[in-house]
Amino acid sequence: MLIAVLSGFLLALIAPAVCAVSREWAGWTLALLPAALFAWFASYLPGVMADGAQVITYPWFPALDIQLSFLIDGLSLMFALLISGIGTFILIYAGGYLKGHPDIARFYVVMLAFMASMLGVVLSDNLISLFVFWELTSITSYLLIGFDHEDMNARRSALQGLFVTAAGGLALMAGLVMLGTITGSYALSDVLASETVLSEHPWFTPLLLCVLAGCFTKSAQVPFHFWLPNAMAAPTPVSAFLHSATMVKAGVYLLARLSPAMGDSELWTLLLSLFGGMTMFLGAFMAITHTGAKKLLAYSTIMALGTLVMLIGIGTHYAMVAFATFLIAHSLYKGALFMIAGILDHETGTKDVSEMGGLARLMPITAIFTVVAALSLAAVPPLLGFVGKELMFEAVLGAPVLGGLLIVLAVGAGVGVMVAAGVIAIKPFFGERRETPKHPHEAPVSMLAGPVVLASLSLLFGLALFIPEQALVGPVVTSLGGAADKVHLSLWHGINVPLMLSGLSLVIALAIFAFWSRLQPSLAILREAGGRFGPEAGYFRIMEWLTRIASWQTRVLQNGTMGNYLITLVMTTVLITGYTLLSQHGSTLRVPVPALDSGFAWSIALLMLVSALFASITRSRLGAVASMGVMGFSVALIFILFSAPDLGITQILVETLTVILLVLVLFRLPGFIRLSSPLERGRDIVVAIFAGVLMTLLILAATDLQFFDPISAEQVARSAPDAHGRNIVNVILVDFRALDTLGEIFVLALAAVGVYSMINLRAEDQRS
Structure with a gap:
């Protein structure tokens, strides 16, 4: 399983070489991996149907008791099959869609890494x-x-x-940490089995809230939905994969996984019911306001994602059956329709369906399978989409809240x-023939393979419902806490x-479709208003x-003046550390004053004070x-006074080298110049006093604390027998702290x- 998940990353490393060798067959060659993974994942279905979930574990960080483990059950297998199965056709499709593109090798590298990442999720x-x-x-x-x-x-x-999903990812990280802390385990299987x-x-x-923030941003739920239609700037193979089987369904997957x-x-x-329902409605409404094929399909994906989240929120048996059925149906018809949208763009030179018409005679195969996939999208029998929509209505009628x-x-x-x-099925292919920027013709086999297979599966699964019912929907419902024996799919x-x-719904839709072209100006006004105020x-x-704050921060805090940097760092430390020290330990803080019981110690202290003051005021x-x-x-x-001669010798050596180095450097620099005003120098004195007082209090207070x-x-006892040395300081430096001493050397x-x-x-300067 580990090799299966990571194989996409490994193949991505050699994808450029495969492209160089295979040339126009690179897509077919690279697609062999996801095809093999699909077959391998499918081999787990009988075991999962018979015995339930399986957990495969590999050690990752044994010292921290963190394992790299994989959960194989109906839910994860269904997603893995969709990712690898649809991914196979996406790679083949990309070979035709991006044929001749100078960066196609880079595309395959990132696409394979993307596929492997989603399998890991x-x-x-x-x-x-x-x-x-x-x-x-x-x-x-x-x-x-x-x-x-x-x-x-x-x-x-x-x-x-990236900004939207990464922000949600930070929230999700906090949520997962809390989840692992509460349940006492970071294994999903343990979390689900926890009492x-x-x-x-x-x-x-x-x-x-943290989990929902991560999942809602990833799966484009209101109010984070806006990034998904804009992602249509990606090449069509990316859009098809993104919407049908991968990233946008990651949030849906995690919500379903945690629902038990x-x-x-x-x-x-x-x-989940409220936000999912609003997202469902908004996505469907916004879809009919667009004439671009990819934007239209993108908003219909938002509708589907909202539907899935709503069904997870409802949480009844019908809702879980509807969730699994609707997810499979959507993945099949949406993958087909996005690839067909790419075919239309590739062959006609335009993405706008209102500029197309009469293409059925020139592209009959594309037209047939577009109609089949669109009928599943519209939930018309006997397509699988119809079964999913009927189950969705049944689940909504039994919703516990907001019915x-x-x-x-x-x-x-x-x-x-x-x-x-x-719109997507009729406008481009039927009616009066319209001239397009390119003369259209049927797409190559590499681009037609995916739509043909996925649309055909939508029809096959609708006619032979026992296939998805037993192999996919039943195990998914079981993994979500339901009973597979209560799952029954039927067209009637x-x-x-x-x-x-x-x-x-059909009657109202037919009425709106009849006037769709006339309604576009009004719908465009609503679309623009949503863009301005949404x-x-x-x-x-x-x-x-954020840009303004960054600009202000750069002017004030990061303006290139070293003095400002030091003052900011020191005062931040003083305020935070000082506040913590006083608020947490102010009433119990004891600062012992060290006893300087000799005139020699007082002389050293006075000498240090005088030297510090002289260094601050001298112009030399x-x-x-x-x-x-x-x-x-x-x-x-x-050090020498308190019986640490070794440390004293080290300090003398380091200080001697430091003084020599400073002298050599400073004599090559301009002379001291007073660049600060008296007020600024007074500020610096105050900052220095605060910093000095704080550090003195911290050091004196620390000497009075003994937690362990x-x-x-122990070091005295082990010095002679273990290290064979009677000078304890030397033993500590050479044996107990050898790496530290090596660093000092x-x-x-x-x-x-x-x-x-x-x-x-x-010396060279003087000779020259």
Whole structure:
């Protein structure tokens, strides 16, 4: 399993070489890997159907008890099959769509890494590895959306998607950490099997909000939906894969995965039902306001993502069956339709369906399978999309909260998506023939293979419902806490309320479709108003304010003046550390005053004070260096006074080298100049006093604290028998702290090299 998940990354490393050797067959060659993975994942289905979930574990960080584990059950297998199966056709399709593109090898590298990252998300059992793969999908999708990096729109859209999803990823990281802390395990299987009732924990609300923030941004839920349509700046193979089986469904996957552990909360049910329902309706409405094929399909994807989130929130048995069925149906028809949108763009030279017409005679195969996929999108029998929509209506009718509102939103979404399906299926292929920038003809086999297979599966699964019912939907429902034996898919349940709601949606959709072209000016006004006042406008305002804050910060804090940097760092440390010291330990703080019981000690202290003051006020470079040297040698005297001659000798050596180096450097610099005003010098004095007082208090207070038994007794006891040395300081430096001593030797050697270089440089200058 580890090799299967990481194989995409390994193939990405050699993808350029494969492209160089295979040339126009590179897509077919690279597609062999996801095809093999599809077959390998499918081999797990019988075992999962018979025995349930399996966990495969590999050691990752044994010292931290972190394992790299993979959870194999109905939910993860269904996603893995969709990713690898649709990914096979995406790679083949890309070979035809990007034929002759100079950067096609780079495309395959990132696409394979993207596919592997998504497989890691859906198969990971460890929360840490899941988050790592989660962020990898954000990074690789950023590279794919911005593939055409010379296009400003592509770069802007890629950054927008990255900022939104990465911000949600930070929230998700906090949520996963809280989840692992509450349950005591970072394994998803342990979290789902835990007896801890998450909804009763005081951290549940922040945990829930953090998880929802991560999942909603990833799966484009209101109000974070705006980045997904803009991601259509990516090449069509990216859009097809992104919308059908990969990144945007990552949030949906994680919500479904956590629903058995978190779904018993009323807040979970309310938030997912409400936001999912609003996203469903908004996506369907916005789809009919666009004439661009990819934008239209992008908003219909938002509708589908909202539907899936709403069904997870409802959480009933019908909702889980509808979730699995709708997810499979959407992946099949959306992958086909996006690839068909790319075919239309590739063959006609335009993305606008209102500029197309009469293409069925020139592109009959494309027309047939477009109609089949669009019928599944419109939920018309006997396609699988119809079964998913009927189950969705059934689940909404039994929703525990917001039942009436969800029914209205579901009918409205059904109307919008039927209109969108009619536009994508009828406008380009039927009616009067319209001239397009390019003379259209049937696409090559590499571009038709995916739409033909995926649309055919939509029809096959609708006619032979026992296939998805037993192999996919049943295991998924089981993994979500339901019972597979209660899963029954059927095209006909008699005349009931869901069927009447479908009929009502169809009648309204036909009426809107008849006037769709005439409604475009009004719909365009609504679309533009949403762009000016909607969430995307808020995103741009936030980015503008971030730029302003960054500009202010650069002017004030990062203006190139070293003095300002030092004052900012020192005062920040003083304020934060001083506040913590006084607020946490102010009432119990004891600062012992060391007893200087000899005149020699007082003399050293006085000498250090005088040298520090002289270094601060002198205008002589040599005097400043000499006074700093006096300070260093005074420290060496303190070491010697308190019976640490080894430290004293080391201090003398380091201080001697430092003084020599400073003298050589300072004599090559301009003389001291007063660049500061008296007020600024007064400020610097105050800052220095605060810093000095704080550090003195911290050091004196630290000497009075003893959290653990000192290790000095252990070192004294082991010095002679273990290290064969009676000079304890030497033993500590050479044996107990050998690496630290090695570092100090390296520093001394480096300083000596610097001094030697400066002396030689000065000697050469004098000779010249």
